[in-house]
Amino acid sequence: MSFNPPLDLALIEKELPGWRVLQFIKKGGFKAAYRGEFNGKVEALKLFHLPDFGTDAEEVAAKEAFVKRFIRETRLLQECETPHLVKLASLDPTTIQLGGVEFIAYSEEFLQGESIHDLIVAGILPNEVEVANMMLGVARAIEELWGKHSCVHRDIKPDNLKFRSDRSGAIVVLDLGISFDAEGTRLTETGAFPGTPPFRAPEMLTPAYWDNLTERTDMYCLGVSAFIFATGKHPLEDGSGSLTGRILNEPPKKVLEYRPGFDPKLASIIDRMNRKAPPLRGTLGKLIADLEAFIS
């Protein structure tokens, strides 16, 4: 399902007193992002489009529960200590109406650095240490989300991985908005697959598994992101059939098939993350230990 991001910046400013909305940045999934300013400080303003839940009592109650959970989980960012997760900024999550459409608005710190997606598009192939550092940072973010909050991000992808400043700085995971609490309900439209299609783990395409997703799902998304970062290609890019079919059934390519000179040890760590069955990806602790050993 798609939505039209509000482009009337003055209208947004009217609903958010004290804010100057400087620029529309991008739209993805249910969200639109803007560069904004509050009290002289530049921040990333996010508008999450609330889907139409319906009007009967049950639907209204479902919507209320949804909004509550969304807000609670967005506020999670405030409790996270790792430098590898984006921080909430001045605007605490709040619901607003723009042109008759409901949104949840909140702001995050504005990161100056490039995203992994930017580097891939620019055709920059990183060296092994850069790939390992990126993976380790993201793994630490997953560790915090899962270990302390039982939370699965579900949308880790190159576009959501940004350097805080330059490429030597910390990698930061953005967009916690479709994450979910392992014991709670999903923060996506009912019936819709979670995540972004090329980065969906096989278990995300199997509704029976939706309530049993774990940190290994995020490890898969990280594996695909790292694969593309390291090789410039998606591990299922050269396959045949639908993307969903390939994610579920086709063996992924190995890093060394696309980048033969790459370090085989790091290549095998990335390949391990891309395995279809979650148990075959191993533990997050092992991933972190392997990456640390590689970097040192």
Add this chain to the structure above:
Amino acid sequence: MKLYCQCGSGPGTKASRGFEEQVIDGIIVGPKEHVPGTLRDMLESLTADFPHADILFDPQYYALNLPQNSKNRFGHMEKFKQWPNFHARRTEAYLRDRENVVADIGGSLSFQETLPTTRLVAPNIVVNRSLDSRLGQIAETFIVTASEVHKDLGLSKPLLCTLAVGAETLSQTEEVQRLANTLISLPNPPAGFYLLVETSGDPSDLYDARRYGNLLFLIYSLKLNGFEVVWGYSDILGAIATCAGLDAASSGWFGTLRSFSTSRFAPAEGMASRPRTKYFSVHLKNRILLAELRLARRLAPQIFSSLATDAPYVNGGEIIDPEDDTEKCLQSWGGLTALIQAIGSQELEVDAIDRALLDCEEAWATYQELRSRAVRFEPDTSSGHLRPIIEGLQELKDEL
């Protein structure tokens, strides 16, 4: 990667000779076969003589789940003070009652803590139907509860939870994957698992590509996620599974100790015939008859492993006393240990699976070569075991 002796009778010389000759690394004993005091003496003596030996006590709880029959062969089980209510029928209602489960697990673990064992083995039932069945849920509850009881009792030795399944249950790939997911996500995980796969005695029960492949998947998953994995009564299939991360395979000296079946505890059905003397060939990954060894070795010398424990077989085994099982047992363990050393892997590398595949393909080629030169093997000494193993290994490799 280790080989354990699956001990099937009272104290004898086989286990201690096995340790002396360094062809076994540990021993698994059970209450059926031993008198309590004698068992304690035997284990203390083994501990003193071989301080690095791994010692496990299988509580054999699964036997209590057999239909009640005065002719059940429980041996000395009742003499062990594991369970105050030994004779209670382990009906589904009994097994669903948490108090009973806690008492049975706590009784066994507390008893084992006093034995000179190196790890504790939690009791469990055998899941012979679907892993998703009610019995499957009960077995899962036993695993979860065992970890809790182990913690609550403050026991010091690491805990291995028994996971006993019927070979047929391993046909369901999705169920096995779900089980692996569940076990690696336990909130209070044990140190490892003591796997048992029940067969009806028909080798094809587990010599099946899908079942073996799924079992290898389970073993690999558990190992990769930090668990120790010991497979009881696993023999050749266990030795080969060390390439997929199995920590210890196990094998005994009779056929009944080389594959797991609760029928060993059920009323006897006729007299067992004395097995014919066989030679375990590391190259063929099989036991072959002495006549087959003599003939085949002339055409394919590699089928003779030339290990220290092969000495009595150098001239075709003529000097072996058919009544003395010890030399035969040591030869078998020596071969299995050599096989484990050749293909086992602690690093969980795909290369190890490749090595095992290549090794099995070479065995297959040797069988074909011998066949082309008119050497005939009997059904249980022929190459029939190799294709399911090769295909099972390939199934795991495809997942990686």
